[in-house]
Amino acid sequence: MPTVIASSLRDKRLPTPCLLLDETRLLANCARVSAHVRRQGLCLRPHLKTVKNAELARHCMASPHGPATVSTLAEADYFFRHGITDLCYAVGMVPQKLDRVLALRRQGADLSVVLDAAESVHLLDAALASLRTNDDSPLPVLLEIDCDGHRSGLAPEGSELPAAAEQLRRSTGLCLRGVLTHAGGAYDAPHTDRCATLAQQEGHAVVLAARRLREAGHACPVVSAGSTPTVLLGRYPAGVTEVRAGVYPFMDLTMAGLGVCTLDDIALSVLTTVLGRRRSDGSLVVDAGWTALSADRGLTRQWPFQGYGLVCREDGTLLPGLRVSETNQEHGIISCGPVAPAQAMPGPAACPDLPVGTRLRILPNHACATAACHAGYVLLRDGRPADFLTRCRGW
Amino acid sequence: MPTVIASSLRDKRLPTPCLLLDETRLLANCARVSAHVRRQGLCLRPHLKTVKNAELARHCMASPHGPATVSTLAEADYFFRHGITDLCYAVGMVPQKLDRVLALRRQGADLSVVLDAAESVHLLDAALASLRTNDDSPLPVLLEIDCDGHRSGLAPEGSELPAAAEQLRRSTGLCLRGVLTHAGGAYDAPHTDRCATLAQQEGHAVVLAARRLREAGHACPVVSAGSTPTVLLGRYPAGVTEVRAGVYPFMDLTMAGLGVCTLDDIALSVLTTVLGRRRSDGSLVVDAGWTALSADRGLTRQWPFQGYGLVCREDGTLLPGLRVSETNQEHGIISCGPVAPAQAMPGPAACPDLPVGTRLRILPNHACATAACHAGYVLLRDGRPADFLTRCRGW
Numbered sequence: 015m016p017t018v019i020a021s022s023l024r025d026k027r028l029p030t031p032c033l034l035l036d037e038t039r040l041l042a043n044c045a046r047v048s049a050h051v052r053r054q055g056l057c058l059r060p061h062l063k064t065v066k067n068a069e070l071a072r073h074c075m076a077s078p079h080g081p082a083t084v085s086t087l088a089e090a091d092y093f094f095r096h097g098i099t100d101l102c103y104a105v106g107m108v109p110q111k112l113d114r115v116l117a118l119r120r121q122g123a124d125l126s127v128v129l130d131a132a133e134s135v136h137l138l139d140a141a142l143a144s145l146r147t148n149d150d151s152p153l154p155v156l157l158e159i160d161c162d163g164h165r166s167g168l169a170p171e172g173s174e175l176p177a178a179a180e181q182l183r184r185s186t187g188l189c190l191r192g193v194l195t196h197a198g199g200a201y202d203a204p205h206t207d208r209c210a211t212l213a214q215q216e217g218h219a220v221v222l223a224a225r226r227l228r229e230a231g232h233a234c235p236v237v238s239a240g241s242t243p244t245v246l247l248g249r250y251p252a253g254v255t256e257v258r259a260g261v262y263p264f265m266d267l268t269m270a271g272l273g274v275c276t277l278d279d280i281a282l283s284v285l286t287t288v289l290g291r292r293r294s295d296g297s298l299v300v301d302a303g304w305t306a307l308s309a310d311r312g313l314t315r316q317w318p319f320q321g322y323g324l325v326c327r328e329d330g331t332l333l334p335g336l337r338v339s340e341t342n343q344e345h346g347i348i349s350c351g352p353v354a355p356a357q358a359m360p361g362p363a364a365c366p367d368l369p370v371g372t373r374l375r376i377l378p379n380h381a382c383a384t385a386a387c388h389a390g391y392v393l394l395r396d397g398r399p400a401d402f403l404t405r406c407r408g409w
Numbered sequence: 410m411p412t413v414i415a416s417s418l419r420d421k422r423l424p425t426p427c428l429l430l431d432e433t434r435l436l437a438n439c440a441r442v443s444a445h446v447r448r449q450g451l452c453l454r455p456h457l458k459t460v461k462n463a464e465l466a467r468h469c470m471a472s473p474h475g476p477a478t479v480s481t482l483a484e485a486d487y488f489f490r491h492g493i494t495d496l497c498y499a500v501g502m503v504p505q506k507l508d509r510v511l512a513l514r515r516q517g518a519d520l521s522v523v524l525d526a527a528e529s530v531h532l533l534d535a536a537l538a539s540l541r542t543n544d545d546s547p548l549p550v551l552l553e554i555d556c557d558g559h560r561s562g563l564a565p566e567g568s569e570l571p572a573a574a575e576q577l578r579r580s581t582g583l584c585l586r587g588v589l590t591h592a593g594g595a596y597d598a599p600h601t602d603r604c605a606t607l608a609q610q611e612g613h614a615v616v617l618a619a620r621r622l623r624e625a626g627h628a629c630p631v632v633s634a635g636s637t638p639t640v641l642l643g644r645y646p647a648g649v650t651e652v653r654a655g656v657y658p659f660m661d662l663t664m665a666g667l668g669v670c671t672l673d674d675i676a677l678s679v680l681t682t683v684l685g686r687r688r689s690d691g692s693l694v695v696d697a698g699w700t701a702l703s704a705d706r707g708l709t710r711q712w713p714f715q716g717y718g719l720v721c722r723e724d725g726t727l728l729p730g731l732r733v734s735e736t737n738q739e740h741g742i743i744s745c746g747p748v749a750p751a752q753a754m755p756g757p758a759a760c761p762d763l764p765v766g767t768r769l770r771i772l773p774n775h776a777c778a779t780a781a782c783h784a785g786y787v788l789l790r791d792g793r794p795a796d797f798l799t800r801c802r803g804w
Binding site: 027029030031032063085086105106107108109110111130131133134137160163165166167168169198287288289290291292293294299301304305306308309310311342343344345347369370371382383386387388389407408409 | 422424425426427458480481500501502503504505506525526528529532555558560561562563564593682683684685686687688689694696699700701703704705706737738739740742764765766777778781782783784802803804
């Protein structure tokens with residue numbers, strides 16, 4: 015824990031900028047998603063790239079051992095050391111990273127990897143030939159399926175998919191565990207109906223891929239899909255076995271804009287202090303710049319008025335119409351303008367004249383990016399600082 | 410040092426993504442700025458918010474003890490522990506942070522702070538009344554001057570400036586050391602001529618402020634201005650005593666776009682690995698997302714074709730026409746398009762078909778933001794990994 019935060023937890027006077035996490039909202043968000051997924055008879059494999067902390071992970075997972083998803087091998091290491099054994103590393107695997115994956119598996123992690131081409135299967139298999147021993151069980155692979163042209167993945171209906179599965183069948187070091195997709199396009203969806211459609215599209219793509227693999231004689235036990243908007247706003251077709259979602263424990267302005275949550279559900283915020291005013295237009299200058307908020311603009315096409323984040327009083331009450339309109343490295347500029355659609359009330363005509371030293375909270379555009387700026391979270395219990403939770407960082 | 414990087418330095422096989430720093434380019438950039446500032450008879454007070462490492466700071470400073478500028482009190486702590494005593498904390502001071510400033514000064518740091526309103530002087534003075542002892546010398550203050558309406562600062566010609574100085578004269582805990590300004594607007598300047606004009610404007614604002622203070626009987630020994638573009642592209646009028654600049658040791662695509670440097674001067678890059686291809690358009694998928702590159706878009710209005718960074722081979726040779734067009738948390742998408750103006754050669758019509766596992770380097774839009782994503786730098790000496798230098802983080 016940073017020394018400055020440790021001493022401030024004792025005297026209840028937090029330094030700024032710092033990252034706040036409201037425990038009540040966090041638990042409510044986790045409970046909502048768990049119940050929603052359970053009602054559909056699905057297994058939840060939360061994506062721990064958002065929380066990056068073992069205590070917070072426990073609120074998301076079905077058991078202390080997982081299942082869970084990670085985005086870096088540093089996360090896999092960290093969460094395995096904290097007892098989480100059922101892990102999927104959901105970023106395309108390359109031979110250079112195999113030594114770390116094997117080291118974790120030899121210690122007892124059931125760590126699976128993701129591939130999306132016969133070429134990659136071939137490369138990994140060749141690399142494993144010199145790395146693995148007779149004691150190593152085959153490395154489980156999920157074939158990534160492209161459901162929306164957004165990023166990686168095999169077309170569910172094309173000839174590349176059975177070719178990659180065939181390559182896996184011939185491999186001694188690898189085995190097919192299932193198929194996986196991610197509707198990254200859901201974040202560009204302008205409204206909730208579109209997210210619901212995308213969940214169907216996501217589910218159908220991965221179910222079709224699984225059916226084709228099974229028809230070709232492959233076991234395909236895992237059929238994995240998901241993102242926070244599609245999980246919460248959609249319903250998956252039969253055949254999907256598990257869903258992945260990451261940002262839901264914290265929520266953010268992007269999720270509020272998509273209709274996944276309200277502003278009152280956002281558990282994460284950045285505490286900041288007013289340093290002064292800009293004379294040219296009366297804007298407030300605060301000590302949260304892009305190092306504290308991230309430079310993530312959120313979905314600017316849909317919600318340009320969120321800037322780098324919306325503004326609350328220190329107690330979390332929204333100040334409608336205010337937003338962080340600019341960021342420098344350690345400065346944020348708070349100005350006043352048209353309200354974002356997620357805000358219910360109209361804003362003031364000018365920035366309120368808050369004195370130097372006033373504390374404010376900034377709601378994040380993208381909780382994953384804002385949290386990534388910080389060493390950890392000050393956990394607020396009943397509104398008061400109760401603990402500091404560190405984040406796993408790096409790769 | 411992260412364990413993964415430590416072992417990779419031994420076997421010369423770096424993990425990806427990781428941050429590379431070319432020592433030859435770094436030293437050349439530092440030498441260029443030092444010579445340029447010395448020729449003008451000015452003192453250089455480098456802004457260490459970019460390098461955030463004590464060894465790198467030594468390449469920037471006139472002596473091992475400074476002078477230097479910092480953007481957080483964590484930097485002030487860190488650099489003071491590394492022997493740098495002459496420090497200016499160039500973000501507006503608030504009473505809540507006084508205890509840390511006093512602690513450093515009592516250990517021997519000549520740490521000055523920045524204020525921009527009589528109200529702030531009054532607040533700080535009141536807070537100091539209960540914090541300082543008779544052994545504490547007055548805390549030196551630089552009054553911030555607004556030269557371009559960009560952020561904070563007092564108008565050099567207005568009545569607020571002498572009022573703040575008067576408030577300082579009456580204070581027992583504070584004393585006036587000088588005036589300081591920063592032409593933040595230089596980063597919006599579309600070309601080099603405009604940066605030269607801004608350097609004049611920046612210099613005239615702060616020289617005028619100093620003259621008015623001296624005419625009112627205040628000593629004003631320090632007259633501080635600067636930013637990398639204005640320092641390198643402009644000349645300051647007589648009366649400016651010191652200049653501050655931050656990004657010049659590394660340079661970046663924003664500086665190249667402004668005409669401050671060429672692409673061959675950029676010392677910082679992110680090493681990444683090709684994970685696969687996007688079927689829909691042939692783009693490359695790499696393992697450097699916004700966690701490794703930052704979400705900083707640079708000056709998108711002027712140079713939209715830089716995306717999240719330009720692309721080089723592993724050896725640093727530019728691949729013209731390629732750019733990181735999209736970033737997710739751990740994925741970057743490299744696509745092909747019109748070349749950025751800083752690139753001399755035309756690009757290819759389609760993304761080259763690079764095999765999975767190929768290593769590339771990404772040149773950053775904004776070196777400060779990209780470096781802030783990483784725990785430290787892999788220093789390249791004669792192109793080979795030679796050392797790992799950690800960065801000071803947090804506040």
